Amino acid sequence: MRRHQLAIVVKEKEYTRRIADYIRGSSFGDRWQVSAFTHPDACKQFVKQGYGIDLIAAETDLLRELQPELSHIPAIALVARLGEADGQFELLQFQALPLLLQGITDQFEGLCRKPVKGLAPNTNGKGALVLTVHSASGGVGKTTLALHLAGVASARGLRMLYLNLEKWNTSGLWLQPGGDAGWEGEGLSELLYAIKSGSSSHTSWLAQHRKFHPQLKCDYLYGFRNQEDRATLLPADAAGMVDSIVKSGCYDGVIVDMDDGMDELHYELLMRADRNLWIVSEERSALAKQSQMLHYGRQKYGETFGRIAACSEVVLSGINSELGNPLPAVEAALAPIALPLVREWRRGELHPVWSSSLYRAAVDRLCAYLLGESEESRIHAVG
Incomplete structure (x- = not known):
């Protein structure tokens, strides 16, 4: 299984460290490789230098700064309360790390899922x-x-x-x-x-x-x-x-x-x-x-x-x-x-x-x- 590149963009450095440490010691390490940023400009520069990012998980205000330059990359807003991100895919930032990483993984799979062979499109043309x-x-x-x-x-x-x-x-x-x-x-x-x-x-x-x-x-x-x-x-x-x-x-x-x-x-x-x-x-x-x-x-x-x-x-x-x-x-x-x-x-x-x-x-x-x-x-x- 190819490991996907996850960019975590939050202001608190300790938060990114805890996520990176947890991923390395869990089964999520087989799926995710983490790059952490405390400023959106650093994340933008990372991409400009030719490094790939498969998914961005960022605090809402930092995510707004990342877009529109990185709008082509799937993104999830890390929020304190659901509904803060004006329709953007959201996850509660402060929750148990297994739940957070499972939510990130599930939403990424939904965003990137390809049709399964034999699975006809539904009558509305999208969704399940x-x-x-x-x-x-x-x-x-x-x-x-x-x-x-x-x-x-x-x-x-x-x-x-x-x-x-x-x-x-x-x-x-x-x-x-x-x-x-x-x-x-x-x-x-x-x-x-x-x-x-x-x-x-x-x-x-x-x-x-x-x-x-x-x-x-x-x-x-x-x-x-x-x-x-x-x-x-x-x-x-x-x-x-x-x-x-x-x-x-x-x-x-x-x-x-x-x-x-x-x-x-x-x-x-x-x-x-x-x-x-x-x-x-x-x-x-x-x-x-x-x-x-x-x-x-x-x-x-x-x-x-x-x-x-x-x-x-x-x-x-x-x-x-x-x-x-x-x-x-x-x-x-x-x-x-x-x-x-x-x-x-x-x-x-x-x-x-x-x-x-x-x-x-x-x-x-x-x-x-x-x-x-x-x-x-x-x-x-x-x-």
């Missing part, structure tokens, strides 16, 4: 792709599928974020240590407040508050701290939350775990999606509800609902291989990969999300299908 997981019925396995999709995509080297926008979000049972469904710390409520206030520091907020799941190898966000925030969530605000993540440059894909049903919020998110998976269980009532929901969507939203259907497919979940596939055709495209019945998951006990190799293999094949890859090749799953 969005995959929604939706259904007309509850309890059909939306969250289980969404988490596995994030996991298998991350296992293939893609930067993925799992986003749960359900009204009753219990994903913490699988994501939190100890299986706690509740959330402590800043999460979706704070992101929503930032969007409503018109703050431009979404990327910096995301870099500071996203969480990493060690088994799934993907990021996620804490849920709404205040349940009223989710209960009164407006369709435009939900789409704005997704867009803030999509345009951050931090991810290849975002998997949105949605509530069951069909209202204006569902419609807004489904219209925003690049791909959508409708999940139907082997219960005939679930199939009937799905059919009614699709009929309602066409009736209410007319031709625009056809755009949703065109990028959507139905996935059969919990199919008993001993009985075959007893379900009749549905009023939408049917994905050829069905999700197996995992009997141990039906005992009412909390199961580890990554515990069934059979289910994980089926999701792996589903991802291959979604990207049009052959099952023999190593594919990338996108959400």
Whole structure:
């Protein structure tokens, strides 16, 4: 791996020394070589002498002095409070060095990321792709599928974020240590407040508050701290939350775990999606509800609902291989990969999300299908 040149431009010399010492003694030393400057003119002269810089991390006022001469070099503003840099990529200057260096690394990868082979550009032409997981019925396995999709995509080297926008979000049972469904710390409520206030520091907020799941190898966000925030969530605000993540440059894909049903919020998110998976269980009532929901969507939203259907497919979940596939055709495209019945998951006990190799293999094949890859090749799953 080639080491990248990081220029740290801050007034305090001791600060630069601490960063350089930490990098040399950590795994970040395999990625970064540091040049430290306490004055912007010294950094400019360094470049004029022919030395290369891959990334600049500088205090906000010093960064302004470096530009526009060095505006061609990716830059991150080191700030005391998020939102100080007027839309510039930001990181809190005074925080634990492992978090600071991880933030610098993540933002650099987002700024420099090249498209992955087999990863088609999304409909908006920029940012991460969005995959929604939706259904007309509850309890059909939306969250289980969404988490596995994030996991298998991350296992293939893609930067993925799992986003749960359900009204009753219990994903913490699988994501939190100890299986706690509740959330402590800043999460979706704070992101929503930032969007409503018109703050431009979404990327910096995301870099500071996203969480990493060690088994799934993907990021996620804490849920709404205040349940009223989710209960009164407006369709435009939900789409704005997704867009803030999509345009951050931090991810290849975002998997949105949605509530069951069909209202204006569902419609807004489904219209925003690049791909959508409708999940139907082997219960005939679930199939009937799905059919009614699709009929309602066409009736209410007319031709625009056809755009949703065109990028959507139905996935059969919990199919008993001993009985075959007893379900009749549905009023939408049917994905050829069905999700197996995992009997141990039906005992009412909390199961580890990554515990069934059979289910994980089926999701792996589903991802291959979604990207049009052959099952023999190593594919990338996108959400």
